[in-house]
Amino acid sequence: MTTTPAQPIYPLASLPNDGVAITDEDGENQTCPCGNDSQAADWVPADTTGAMTFEASGSSNPAEHTVCPECGRLYRNADLFTGAAAPIARYDVTSAAFTAALAQYNRYAFTTKESR
Ligand SMILES: [Zn+2]
Secondary structure, eight states, X not given: OOOOOSSOSXXXXXXXXXXXXXXXXXXXXXXXXXXXXXXXXXXXXXXXXXXXXXXXXXXXXXXXXXXOTTTOEEEEHXXXXXXXXXXXXXXOTTSHHHHHHHHHHHHHHHHHOXXX
8 A cells, every 4th residue: 555645746557556664773774675775875855745855865854765876766755764664655766756856966965065
C-alpha cells in the first residue's frame, strides 16, 4: 500500500515503489532499498510538496520529505524518523523535470558548501 502526494511535483516512475529505507540508531545514516545510503550519495531534501530544494536541507520538519537521487524514491521525514520508512512515491529519475531540479539543487549545494 502506498500513498502519493496529491500533486506529484515530478513525473512518477513506472518502476515498483517498493522496499523500506532503514535509518540507523543515531539517525545519521539512511539506506535506501536501491543500495544508496547517506555516505554513498547525498540524499536530497524536499519541501512539504515533495519538491527538491536546498531550503529544506538539514530540516527536521516531519512534514517535509527526502528524495533518493539514485532511484527517485520519495520519503516522508516523519517516516524516516521512525527508523524504517516506506517510500510514498517514486519519481522518474530520467524525466527532464527531475534531472533539472536535481541539477539545480546540486549547483546550489556545491556553490554554497565549498568546505565539504
Ligand atoms: Zn534509492
